[in-house]
Amino acid sequence: MSTAHTTLDQERIEEFQGLAVTEAAAAESAACCYLGDVLGLYEAMAGAGRLTSGELAARTGTHERYLREWLANQVSGGYLIYDADDGTFELPDEHAAVLADPDSPAYVAGIFPIIAAAWASADRAAEAFRTGDGVGWHEHDPRLFEGVERIFAPLYRHQLVQDWIPALDGVHERLTAGARVADLGCGHGASTIVLAQAYPASRLTGFDFHAESIAAASKAAAEAGVGDRVGFEVAAADSFPGEDYDLVCLFDCLHDMGAPVAAAARARRALADDGTLLVVEPQAGDDLTDNINPISRLFYAGSVFLCTPSSLAQDGATGLGAQAGPSRLLEVLSDAGFTHRRIAAETPFNLVIEARP
Ligand SMILES: C[S@@+](CC[C@H](N)C(=O)[O-])C[C@H]1O[C@@H](n2cnc3c(N)ncnc32)[C@H](O)[C@@H]1O
Incomplete structure (x- = not known):
């Protein structure tokens, strides 16, 4: 034309x-x-x-x-x-x-290595668009893994203990008294370490199927001085070990998984009777028309290069996408057998979801 x-x-x-x-x-x-x-x-x-x-x-x-x-x-x-x-x-x-200040709540410089990693996989993404194949999380340029930690850690340091945990029913009290916690898809363990620092009586294990991330998380926990109460293990979210957890967390990773229902169902079986599932996902409305803004645009771009290919590379290939929205996320948890599900908190960047068996 x-x-x-x-x-x-x-x-x-x-x-x-x-x-x-x-x-x-x-x-x-x-x-x-x-x-x-x-x-x-x-x-x-x-x-x-x-x-x-x-x-x-x-x-x-x-x-x-x-x-x-x-x-x-x-x-x-x-x-x-x-x-x-x-x-x-x-x-x-x-x-x-x-x-320039990683301790600032406003710090976003972690986005630059993520953009570099997205460009590094652009031709691979083009090929995936044609074939429909996925691109595994581990196949990306390693700058992705560093960038994800750097972009999310400020949110965890400034919001997780201050706002998100108190929004969950009774979880702060349990963590204070000493709880068993599993952090699934933990990446470099930023969220796990923040929880360990805030709740010294609790015992935490971070799981991720990406071995290099687990190695980096173990090193970071030792450096943060919490290695005695935090462990990290290589495991897929739908088959991680252990039972009777008081809290199972999924920070910004449910939508990256091939089988999010299976992962959430495994989390449900691993919870103690009155345990809680905490799911933190990117902020989004249910419909594209709700998501016409710069933050969603950034998340959609990440979803094109990183999140959706990661899911499509795994068994299940659900491809939730990074802007699934609250209704779809709550439906996943319902399909996984959670009878109690609610949006416990919202920020410009995140949806914080509480679920119980
Ligand atoms: C966007 S990163 C988030 C990492 C970390 N939770 C954070 O907030 O910094 C997604 C993580 O999910 C992990 N992941 C994806 N699918 C997984 C699966 N099926 N089982 C375990 N981990 C998975 C990836 O290896 C990656 O570390």
């Missing part, structure tokens, strides 16, 4: 072309942000006030000529402030909280 047609709305073309170019600038600049992250440029600029390119080069062991281009890109994107009078660049403290 030719679009050089005189009946086309030229104003609409220009408006959309402007949007497409703006988006392309942001997309290519994400690779610059990746450099800012891996080279420690944001970190070096955090709290440093105004720096020249030469000063930043000296602080980071990088070449000034390259930095000048990078700094210009960051200024044009609104990430840095440029002072034309003295030729200095500044990362405002508020931007540093987002880009």
